[in-house]
Amino acid sequence: MLTKERKEKVVAALQKAIQARSYSGEEKEVVGYLEKLLKDIGYDTVHIDRYGNIIGCIKGKKNGLKVLMDGHMDTVPVQEEKWKENAFGGEIKDGKIYGRGTSDMKGALISMALAGAYFAEDTKKDFSGEIYVAGIVHEECFEGVAAREVSEYVKPDIVIIGEASELNLKIGQRGRAEIVVETFGKPAHSANPEKGINAVYKMMKLIEKIKALPMTHQDKLGYGILELTDIKSLPYPGASVVPDYCRATYDRRLLVGETME
Ligand SMILES: [Zn+2]
Structure with missing residues (x-):
């Protein structure tokens, strides 16, 4: 007591x-x-x-x-x-x-x-x-x-x-994964971009597709979010170069019963 x-x-x-x-x-x-x-x-x-x-x-x-x-x-x-x-x-x-x-x-x-x-x-x-x-x-x-x-x-x-929860009883938490997505292109001088493949353009398409994916959901844990947290291209700074590499990081919150796949 x-x-x-x-x-x-x-x-x-x-x-x-x-x-x-x-x-x-x-x-x-x-x-x-x-x-x-x-x-x-x-x-x-x-x-x-x-x-x-x-x-x-x-x-x-x-x-x-x-x-x-x-x-x-x-x-x-x-x-x-x-x-x-x-x-x-x-x-x-x-x-x-x-x-x-x-x-x-x-x-x-x-x-x-x-x-x-x-x-x-x-x-x-x-x-x-x-x-x-x-x-x-x-x-x-x-x-x-x-x-x-x-x-x-x-x-x-x-x-x-004992993490603070405004005195509410929280019975679980989503898991977490950091997912890295990479695209590869072909470098070229940006004055002649048709000679290269821009890795950032490839990434932009991918990001749109990922954003359109339906989010998983679980009653108690909510949504299994997949949120873009940063994006990087190489070379950086890329003055006059078509970037041949792009990397995006996602924060994924996992729900009960999800597999690696
Ligand atoms: Zn803490």
């Missing part, structure tokens, strides 16, 4: 986590803080893996499922001149905590860590299964890479991710 005293402890722990700046790849300080915190609040074991992820575990008295509560520790950088508050202060104003990573996602990570500990305390560990809480490194730039290492270590039956 979340008593007043416990709530204050969650807030204080979050403030400290915010004060430990943790840009992607620079999570050491916050990991050090979490290591101490997890041990203090009663986690049986605290493991730091080769990537720097931190994993706390509390075992119930009976065997059962492994529940992993997962949250990344890193944040995107701050443009301090755009902040009215101290981005690493963790100060409270009008009932809100201010600081980089408060909602994305140290708030959730600290809440989950303490929720696990309080549950163990209330039940005196008389429950089935194992509770894991994991702080993940380098999520903002390489989503999923470090988390896979944690999955490998824990082998969880259930995973709860």
Whole structure:
């Protein structure tokens, strides 16, 4: 149960986590803080893996499922001149905590860590299964890479991710693929374009065709979008040359049951 005293402890722990700046790849300080915190609040074991992820575990008295509560520790950088508050202060104003990573996602990570500990305390560990809480490194730039290492270590039956969802329960997420499309032409001087094949013109036709493809749809996950995110031609800059190469990148969001093909 979340008593007043416990709530204050969650807030204080979050403030400290915010004060430990943790840009992607620079999570050491916050990991050090979490290591101490997890041990203090009663986690049986605290493991730091080769990537720097931190994993706390509390075992119930009976065997059962492994529940992993997962949250990344890193944040995107701050443009301090755009902040009215101290981005690493963790100060409270009008009932809100201010600081980089408060909602994305140290708030959730600290809440989950303490929720696990309080549950163990209330039940005196008389429950089935194992509770894991994991702080993940380098999520903002390489989503999923470090988390896979944690999955490998824990082998969880259930995973709860604490990313902000306006307190709505989100039960799934689309997968992601980056698709690169290339066209090849034949270079020529642009004064005599008929002697070459313009790779960009080929790409333009392809883009139109791709855009006309029907989007896949799934009730809960929505559309399996395929969106053009960048396009590049070579040589670049191509002054007076018919480009013989063009490359377009697509962001594809995958739905349940889709195959590689
Ligand atoms: Zn996030």
